[in-house]
Structure formats: C-alpha cells, structure tokens
Amino acid sequence: xxxxxxxxxxxxxxxxxxxxxxxxxxxxxxxxxxxxxxxxxxxxxxxxxxxxxxxxxxxxxxxxxxxxxxxxxxxxxxxxxxxxxxxxxxxxxxxxxxxxxxxxxxxxxxxxxxxxxxxxxxxxxxxxxxxxxxxxxxxxxxxxxxxxxxxxxxxxxxxxxxxxxxxxxxxxxxxxxxxxxxxxxxxxxxxxxxxxxxxxxxxxxxxxxxxxxxxxxxxxxxxxxxxxxxxxxxxxxxxxxxxxxxxxxxxxxxxxxxxxxxxxxxxxxxxxxxxxxxxxxxxxxxxxxxxxxxxxxxxxxxxxxxxxxxxxxxxxxxxxxxxxxxx
Amino acid sequence: xxxxxxxxxxxxxxxxxxxxxxxxxxxxxxxxxxxxxxxxxxxxxxxxxxxxxxxxxxxxxxxxxxxxxxxxxxxxxxxxxxxxxxxxxxxxxxxxxxxxxxxxxxxxxxxxxxxxxxxxxxxxxxxxxxxxxxxxxxxxxxxxxxxxxxxxxxxxxxxxxxxxxxxxxxxxxxxxxxxxxxxxxxxxxxxxxxxxxxxxxxxxxxxxxxxxxxxxxxxxxxxxxxxxxxxxxxxxxxxxxxxxxxxxxxxxxxxxxxxxxxxxxxxxxxxxxxxxxxxxxxxxxxxxxxxxxxxxxxxxxxxxxxxxxxxxxxxxxxxxxxxxxxx
DNA sequence: CTAGGTGCAAATAATTTGCAGAGGC
DNA sequence: GCCTCTGCAAATTATTTGCACCTAG
Numbered sequence: 221x222x223x224x225x226x227x228x229x230x231x232x233x234x235x236x237x238x239x240x241x242x243x244x245x246x247x248x249x250x251x252x253x254x255x256x257x258x259x260x261x262x263x264x265x266x267x268x269x270x271x272x273x274x275x276x277x278x279x280x281x282x283x284x285x286x287x288x289x290x291x292x293x294x295x296x297x298x299x300x301x302x303x304x305x306x307x308x309x310x311x312x313x314x315x316x317x318x319x320x321x322x323x324x325x326x327x328x329x330x331x332x333x334x335x336x337x338x339x340x341x342x343x344x345x346x347x348x349x350x351x352x353x354x355x356x357x358x359x360x361x362x363x364x365x366x367x368x369x370x371x372x373x374x375x376x377x378x379x380x381x382x383x384x385x386x387x388x389x390x391x392x393x394x395x396x397x398x399x400x401x402x403x404x405x406x407x408x409x410x411x412x413x414x415x416x417x418x419x420x421x422x423x424x425x426x427x428x429x430x431x432x433x434x435x436x437x438x439x440x441x442x443x444x445x446x447x448x449x450x451x452x453x454x455x456x457x458x459x460x461x462x463x464x465x466x467x468x469x470x471x472x473x474x475x476x477x478x479x480x481x482x483x484x485x486x487x488x489x490x491x492x493x494x495x496x497x498x499x500x501x502x503x504x505x506x507x508x509x510x511x512x513x514x515x516x517x518x519x520x521x522x523x524x525x526x527x528x529x530x531x532x533x534x535x536x537x538x539x540x541x542x543x544x545x546x547x
Numbered sequence: 548x549x550x551x552x553x554x555x556x557x558x559x560x561x562x563x564x565x566x567x568x569x570x571x572x573x574x575x576x577x578x579x580x581x582x583x584x585x586x587x588x589x590x591x592x593x594x595x596x597x598x599x600x601x602x603x604x605x606x607x608x609x610x611x612x613x614x615x616x617x618x619x620x621x622x623x624x625x626x627x628x629x630x631x632x633x634x635x636x637x638x639x640x641x642x643x644x645x646x647x648x649x650x651x652x653x654x655x656x657x658x659x660x661x662x663x664x665x666x667x668x669x670x671x672x673x674x675x676x677x678x679x680x681x682x683x684x685x686x687x688x689x690x691x692x693x694x695x696x697x698x699x700x701x702x703x704x705x706x707x708x709x710x711x712x713x714x715x716x717x718x719x720x721x722x723x724x725x726x727x728x729x730x731x732x733x734x735x736x737x738x739x740x741x742x743x744x745x746x747x748x749x750x751x752x753x754x755x756x757x758x759x760x761x762x763x764x765x766x767x768x769x770x771x772x773x774x775x776x777x778x779x780x781x782x783x784x785x786x787x788x789x790x791x792x793x794x795x796x797x798x799x800x801x802x803x804x805x806x807x808x809x810x811x812x813x814x815x816x817x818x819x820x821x822x823x824x825x826x827x828x829x830x831x832x833x834x835x836x837x838x839x840x841x842x843x844x845x846x847x848x849x850x851x852x853x854x855x856x857x858x859x860x861x862x863x864x865x866x867x868x869x870x871x872x873x874x
Numbered sequence: 875c876t877a878g879g880t881g882c883a884a885a886t887a888a889t890t891t892g893c894a895g896a897g898g899c
Numbered sequence: 900g901c902c903t904c905t906g907c908a909a910a911t912t913a914t915t916t917g918c919a920c921c922t923a924g
Contacts, residue, residue: 342684
C-alpha cells in the first residue's frame with residue numbers, strides 16, 4: 221500500500237536543483253517533526269528564507285504528497301496537516317484538542333478488526349483513519365515527555381517490532397515445550413524438542429538484539445509504545461497451546477503447529493512488506509523467514525509421521541470412525 | 548458521553564413555532580437518511596420550500612449540533628457532513644470513495660482497544676474517529692443492498708444488541724454447565740446447576756424476543772451487521788470456561804464466575820448507558836441487570852461455601868500451602 | 875531555447891458574520 | 900414591543916489557479 225522509499229533525486233524538480241525554492245521548502249518540512257499545516261510550514265519557511273510565496277508552499281506540498289514524501293492528514297480542524305511519509309509507516313493518531321499536538325500509534329489489533337469489519341460488509345478497504353481525540357498527558361500533568369524526532373521514531377518502531385517478535389517467540393517456545401511434553405511418538409517428541417530449542421535460541425538472539433538496540437539509547441525503553449499488538453502472532457501460539465491442553469495425538473499437534481507457524485509467517489511477512497525501509501521492516505521480514513523455515517520443517521515431519529502411522533493404522537482414523545458411526 | 552435524548556420542544560426556537568424556517572430545515576434533515584453536507588441540505592430544503600437562505604441552513608445546523616440533534620462529521624472531503632444524533636448511538640464509518648456513500652458500524656472490540664491505547668499513552672480520550680475508506684459492495688457488484696432508514700437503524704441496533712446478549716448468555720450457559728459438571732461440593736453443584744438453568748431459561752427468552760423482532764421485518768436478519776463484538780462479554784465467559792478446564796476447586800470456580808458476571812454486568816451497563824433511548828439501549832440495560840442478579844447470587848454462595856469450608860479446612864488452603872513451602 | 879518552477883493576484887469553496895428587517899408571543 | 904430568527908451580502912479562511920516571468924540545463 222505504502223509506496224517504497226522514493227528516490228528523492230529522481231523526484232527533484234527537473235529544473236531547479238540546488239537553490240530551488242522547492243528544495244528549501246522540502247528541507248524545512250523534513251527538518252520539523254510533527255504535523256504541520258500548510259500555513260505553519262509557510263511561516264517556518266519564510267522565517268529562514270524570504271521571497272517564497274504561499275502558493276509555492278502549497279504546490280510543494282502537493283508535489284511531496286504525490287511523491288510519497290509527505291502524507292495529508294485531516295484532524296477535523298477545517299484544514300489539512302502534513303506529516304513525513306518517508307521511512308515512516310502508516311499509523312493512527314492521538315490528537316490533543318487542547319494543545320493541538322498529536323502523537324502516533326500503530327495497532328495490528330485495530331487493523332485486524334478493521335479488515336474483519338470491512339470483509340463482513342463486503343467493502344474493499346484501501347485505507348483506514350483512526351483518531352483518538354482528547355487531552356494529552358502533558359496538558360493534564362504539565363510534564364513534557366521525551367520528544368520523539370525522526371531517528372527516534374525509527375528506533376521506537378524497531379524496538380516495538382522486536383518486542384512483538386520476542387512475544388511471538390516466547391509463545392512459540394511455550395507451545396513447542398508443551399507439545400514435546402505430551403508427544404507420544406519418540407520422533408515426534410524429538411521434532412518438538414528441536415523446535416523448542418530453536419525457538420529458545422532464536423529468542424536469545426532477539427533478546428540480545430533488543431538489548432543492543434536499547435543500549436544505543438538509554439531512554440528508548442521508557443518511550444511510549446508505538447506499535448500495539450496483542451492478538452497478533454503471539455496470540456496464535458497461545459491459542460494453539462490451549463488446543464494442545466485439550467489433548468490430541470502427535471499428528472494433531474503438528475497440524476496445530478503448522479497452522480500457527482503459517483499464520484505467524486504470513487502475518488510478519490505482510491506487515492514487513494507494508495512498511496517502508498527501516499530496521500523495523502527488516503525485523504519483520506527476518507522473522508517471517510524464520511517462521512517459514514519452521515513451517516517447512518513441520519510440514520515435512522507431518523508427512524513423515526503420517527506415512528509411518530499409515531503402515532500400522534489407517535490414515536485419518538478419526539474420520540473413519542465417525543463415518544462408521546453414521547452408517 | 549452522548550447527551551441524553553434532547554427535549555425537542557424546549558429547544559425549539561423561542562420565537563417561531565409552527566412555520567419557523569428552522570423547523571422546516573430540521574424537518575428536512577430528520578427525514579433524510581445518511582450524511583448530508585450543508586449544501587446538500589440547503590438544496591433539499593429549497594426544493595420543497597423556497598425562501599430559505601443558505602445562512603439559515605448553516606445556522607440551523609449549528610444549533611442542531613449544539614442541541615444534540617445532529618453530529619458534525621468529517622470524511623476528509625474538505626467540508627463537513629451532518630448525521631442525525633437523535634436516537635442514534637455514536638458509531639464509526641465505512642466511506643466509499645467512489646459513490647461517496649457511507650455506512651455505519653459500531654465495534655465494542657475497536658472501542659476496547661482504543662481505550663487501552665489511550666490509557667497506555669496517558670491520554671484522556673473524549674471521542675474516537677474510526678473510518679474505513681474504500682469501495683463499497685454496490686460500487687463493485689452493481690447490486691443495491693436493502694437501504695437502511697431511520698426506524699430500520701433502530702431495529703438493526705436492537706437485533707445486534709440481542710445477538711450480543713444471546714452470545715453472552717450462551718457462553719454463560721456453557722460456563723455454568725461445565726462448572727456444575729466438575730463441582731465437588733454438592734451445594735456448589737446445585738448452585739451452578741441453578742445458574743445454568745437460569746441462563747438457559749433467559750437464553751430462551753432472549754431468543755424468543757429475537758424471533759419476534761425478526762418476525763416484524765423479514766429482511767431484518769439479512770441486513771448488514773451494525774454492532775460488531777467478539778471479545779466482548781461473551782469472551783469473558785469463554786475465557787472463564789478455559790480456566791475451568793485447568794481445574795481448581797469450587798471456590799475458584801465461583802470466583803471465576805464472579806469475575807465474569809461482574810465484567811459482563813459492567814460491560815452491558817456501560818454500553819447501555821452510553822446509548823440514546825432505544826430498544827437496543829433497553830436490551831443492554833436489562834441484560835446488565837440480569838447479570839447483576841447472578842453476580843449477587845454468586846457472591847452469596849461464595850461466602851457461604853467459604854464459611855462452610857472454614858469449619859473443616861483452613862480458608863485459602865492453596866495460599867497456606869505456598870507459604871509453607873517458601874519458609 | 876525550453877520545460878518547468880515561481881510570484882502575484884484573482885478565483886473558488888465552505889462557512890461565518892454584520893446588519894437591517896420580519897415574525898411570533 | 901421585544902427578542903430572536905432571517906435574508907442578503909460582505910467577510911473570512913484554506914486552498915487553487917491563471918498568467919506573465921524567470922531560471923537552470
């Protein structure tokens with residue numbers, strides 16, 4: 221949906237290159253953080269460089285939106301604001317009606333619900349607007365939180381992507397540990413143990429990466445959450461684990477594992493692809509790949525186990541039994 | 548949040564009463580369904596009554612918003628639209644970018660997430676805007692769905708409120724049936740059985756009411772969902788049932804039941820209070836009351852059981868055991 | 875030289891407002 | 900007769916556009 225990282229140079233106005241007014245406006249825009257209105261931007265531009273007309277600012281903004289550098293947002297104030305889109309995933313907004321500041325968040329849970337609702341209404345969604353209007357913490361308490369500038373946004377996003385991956389990994393580990401514990405077939409047990417070990421190892425890698433990321437910015441951990449996830453991929457494995465409790469044979473456990481890994485893989489891949497180039501994107505895609513490997517292993521094992529069982533007992537004994545009962 | 552059903556008569560312009568232009572504008576506005584822009588309304592008004600100025604329409608709209616008769620909504624088109632607020636709960640929007648139509652939905656799940664996010668960001672939310680932009684089914688398939696006019700909206704809302712109550716009731720029934728099945732104490736079993744029976748009976752009442760509602764409008768069941776719920780109160784009982792599977796004594800089962808009923812009661816009460824006078828509101832509030840009765844019964848039984856157990860075994864044996872281990 | 879960017883002022887579009895007159899109680 | 904509503908036209912606000920001019924390649 222989001223266009224890929226634009227090649228800024230190719231989008232530069234063909235005519236002017238260095239001292240073009242457009243470049244100066246762009247420069248001011250990219251430097252400032254938050255959501256500016258056209259007039260805000262005009263004021264800022266004219267403060268550091270006279271001789272730029274309001275119309276130029278408007279035209280430059282139009283060009284930036286078209287080029288994928290900026291996004292036009294509407295906070296219901298009767299005019300539009302603009303936010304940087306470059307290396308900045310699509311997100312939702314918290315809008316303070318008192319100080320007119322706005323902060324951003326992303327929620328895979330909200331997005332999942334929106335998709336569900338759109339599907340239920342036979343609606344082909346292209347974009348969602350989610351805004352929470354109210355009063356921000358600063359306006360009520362007076363304290364100012366750590367401001368989030370451009371590079372920090374990317375770090376926070378990477379942090380949250382890692383948190384999400386770690387949560388999923390933990391759930392996966394728990395799932396495989398349980399599956400190994402209740403496996404009947406010795407080879408099945410070995411597979412689950414192997415997967416549990418792998419998840420554990422990968423969990424370690426992710427946690428190490430998380431620590432490294434946090435080490436680079438001591439305040440990073442205390443910064444507000446940007447990416448909210450709850451029912452995401454970690455929820456899949458949690459669901460799977462609950463199903464395991466209900467019992468079932470190794471084949472079923474493998475099937476549940478396959479479902480979880482597939483869902484998880486697709487989830488991370490889809491999100492990863494949606495984001496613009498950033499560490500967060502990379503984390504998503506790497507994790508998706510990891511899940512794909514597990515998925516393939518599980519499928520192989522499932523086939524192998526079924527083949528082995530097929531020698532002694534009929535395949536799908538449950539279905540066969542049900543059929544007998546019906547007759 | 549929404550103001551209560553306004554007393555229209557008291558809000559009538561003190562001056563004009565019968566043929567006041569304001570009344571004529573209001574009349575046209577209330578008659579039309581959907582989301583009109585000021586200009587739309589002006590056109591409609593002037594079509595059936597000449598001699599009303601554009602400014603009057605604007606002023607009347609302002610007055611209607613202030614009086615809680617209309618809500619101003621912003622679909623990002625560069626102008627505002629207005630929707631009736633009278634007997635019409637706050638909701639979210641699906642907006643077709645092709646035909647500029649818009650339909651409405653409500654999702655307790657989305658709302659719950661928004662609350663969570665606002666809380667995590669230390670943000671005092673007053674209102675949420677959720678819009679799904681895209682292409683509607685009609686625009687893609689050409690078919691027109693059953694149009695939803697004023698009274699139908701209320702019916703659909705009542706239908707969905709009933710569906711939600713029924714889903715909760717079913718979950719509750721399942722929960723109590725399971726609890727009764729695994730109860731150890733004979734009196735505990737009786738209580739759970741009684742509650743299961745009550746839920747079953749009430750479920751029957753709700754289903755009957757549902758059938759009656761549907762009988763009044765044969766198309767009602769096929770109309771698109773307005774109220775989406777998933778993790779709502781029915782989810783609470785489902786969670787509770789899962790906890791029961793893990794085992795535990797009767798006291799714990801009672802505690803889980805108390806938690807579920809309390810959550811469910813608060814949920815329905817809160818939503819019911821939020822809505823404007825309508826059958827849906829009534830269903831919510833009645834159901835909340837039902838849950839409160841169960842809650843009280845459970846609390847009484849919990850106390851009684853603990854008192855009885857206190858005679859033979861020490862209270863909270865689990866905690867005592869854990870303490871011993873620690874020492 | 876030429877395509878495009880730019881300034882300026884005028885045009886639009888949605889909405890509000892000042893003010894004189896009208897209408898109901 | 901008073902108070903509020905209304906109409907009309909002018910004002911406001913955000914944004915776009917026509918057009919002549921300028922500028923880099």
